Amino acid sequence: MIVNNLLITLKDKDAESIRKTQEVLLSMKGKIETLIDIQTEINIRPSKTAYDLILITKFESLEALDIYLAHPVHLEVAKYIVSVLDTQASVCYEI
Template sequence: MIINNLLLKLKDRDRENIDKARDVLLSMQGKIEYLHDLKVETNIRHGASSYDIILITQFASMEDFDAYLVHPVHMEVSTYIAGVLETGAAVCYEKK
């Protein structure tokens, strides 16, 4: 199982923008066959060094993860996120 964690800090960090970004990320649910699980959580403790959202995705293999990255639904979501993102960080690992 491949698990990818993506931390997102938005340019405009108000609740409305965070909720909109969360909804856009959640819109991938059930639309990408390679995506086994998707969770989106928002930070409840804000600070200068904190991130606003964590996206946790799970895939059966690295090949499925690679296919997800170029899937049209993911590409559309990525375009939106790139427009509102200040900075991000990712950790991808294999869970055995």
Template sequence: MIVNNVLLKLKDREEDNVKKAQAVLLGMKGKIEGLLDIQVETNLRPSSSAYDLLLITKFASLEDLDGYLVHPVHLEVATYIGGVLDTQASLCYEMQ
């Protein structure tokens, strides 16, 4: 299984904006073939150096991850997130 984790820090870090971004990300659930699981967590301890959201997605293969990245639903969500995003970091790994 392939697990892709993305940390997101928003430009406007107010709680309502974080919750909206979380809802937009979760809106992909069940709409993209190959996306086995999606989880979006908010930070319990916000600070200037912390990220606001953690996106965790799971796929059966790297090919499924590649398909997700170019899927129209993901691209629409990525456009929204790109507009509210300050910075991000990611880590993709294979779960044994």
């Protein structure tokens, strides 16, 4: 199984912006066949170096991850994320 984590820092850090971003990310649930599981969590310990959100997605294989990345639903969500994004980091690993 492949787990892909995306850490996100938003330009606007108010609670409403963070919550909306979480909702947009979760809107992919059940819409992309290769996406086994999706979870987003909001950071509860803000600091200058902390990220605002984490997106955790799970896939059967790297090929399934690639299908997800090219899926129209993901591409639409990615457009929104790019518009609100300040910085990001990712870690992808196999379990």
